[in-house]
Amino acid sequence: MKCRKCGGAAALELRRHNAAFCPPHFLEFFRKQVAEAVHRHQMFTREEKIMVAVSGGKDSLALWDVLIEDGYQTAGLYLDLGIFDYSKESKAKCEAFAASRGQTLHIERVAEAVGAPIPVVQQATRRPTCSACGLSKRYLMNRAALQHGYPVVATGHNLDDEAATLFGSVMHWQTDALPRQSPALASTHPKLVRRVKPLYRLSELETAAFAFLRGIAYIVEECPFAMGANSIAHKQVLDRLEEASPGSKHNFLFGFLEKARPAFEKIEHVELLECTSCGQVTTGAICAFCKLADLVKRRTTG
Numbered sequence: 001m002k003c004r005k006c007g008g009a010a011a012l013e014l015r016r017h018n019a020a021f022c023p024p025h026f027l028e029f030f031r032k033q034v035a036e037a038v039h040r041h042q043m044f045t046r047e048e049k050i051m052v053a054v055s056g057g058k059d060s061l062a063l064w065d066v067l068i069e070d071g072y073q074t075a076g077l078y079l080d081l082g083i084f085d086y087s088k089e090s091k092a093k094c095e096a097f098a099a100s101r102g103q104t105l106h107i108e109r110v111a112e113a114v115g116a117p118i119p120v121v122q123q124a125t126r127r128p129t130c131s132a133c134g135l136s137k138r139y140l141m142n143r144a145a146l147q148h149g150y151p152v153v154a155t156g157h158n159l160d161d162e163a164a165t166l167f168g169s170v171m172h173w174q175t176d177a178l179p180r181q182s183p184a185l186a187s188t189h190p191k192l193v194r195r196v197k198p199l200y201r202l203s204e205l206e207t208a209a210f211a212f213l214r215g216i217a218y219i220v221e222e223c224p225f226a227m228g229a230n231s232i233a234h235k236q237v238l239d240r241l242e243e244a245s246p247g248s249k250h251n252f253l254f255g256f257l258e259k260a261r262p263a264f265e266k267i268e269h270v271e272l273l274e275c276t277s278c279g280q281v282t283t284g285a286i287c288a289f290c291k292l293a294d295l296v297k298r299r300t301t302g
């Protein structure tokens with residue numbers, strides 16, 4: 001296998017691109033894909049401060065690395081979910097990464113904001129762990145960005161994540177989720193920051209290869225609650241399709257973004273209000289996060 005660029009020995013074959021690259025040209029390819037994503041969706045400018053949500057995993061740290069190397073103004077945001085050793089180790093990875101690059105890392109503790117760490121929230125609410133966790137993460141990301149003055153939050157979602165989420169939404173025909181599936185969500189209210197996913201053009205394997213080649217120390221273990229998550233089953237189905245026909249995931253996601261998403265976008269009309277309890281944006285009187293925190297408080301102190 002030879003590198004498409006220089007003809008040297010290739011280290012990685014990208015079947016969906018029908019190409020192979022040597023390590024330096026793979027890094028170049030990776031950075032170009034991020035630049036293309038940023039450009040195509042006008043994710044942010046060089047004048048803006050970007051908050052990068054980091055979990056300690058390969059994707060978010062690879063993203064932060066690319067943006068720092070490219071000269072963007074960034075800071076990290078680590079959400080401490082309080083999930084046993086997983087949270088301790090992932091936090092340590094983020095802190096080490098930030099320190100080695102002289103970057104600021106903001107830390108938000110879910111236990112402080114919601115009243116209990118995620119495993120206790122799960123027991124108290126009896127809701128699927130990932131639903132309370134996802135809700136808390138989205139809320140805290142937006143709140144932290146507003147508090148610290150960042151107009152945009154970037155997350156490390158890759159092509160595999162996005163294709164799996166889309167697959168899940170389509171399987172259950174969650175038509176309200178479809179218009180929100182996008183590499184870049186604009187701010188639709190002064191209290192909502194933009195949310196962007198600059199890695200959506202890159203597969204999980206590619207972000208792993210990038211992190212490895214860049215010597216990024218990341219947490220390899222997954223969150224213990226990820227094991228039963230539906231998204232894993234969806235990923236496995238898509239992996240089999242990709243294996244049989246390289247490019248399937250890309251075609252599924254990109255076809256949706258180009259051809260189908262606009263149709264769902266038109267039917268989304270929601271009035272945005274401010275939560276009477278915390279002031280963050282919501283569609284009702286009290287936001288879902290405040291309701292969750294209230295329930296946790298009642299169930300853990302009662």
Ligand code: Q46
Nearest residue numbers: 129130133134223225226
């Ligand atoms: S951190 Fe939270 Fe994920 Fe763990 S509990 Fe589920 S949503 S799996 S990305």
Ligand code: ZN
Nearest residue numbers: 003006022025
């Ligand atoms: Zn090469």
Ligand code: ZN
Nearest residue numbers: 275278287290
């Ligand atoms: Zn609220």
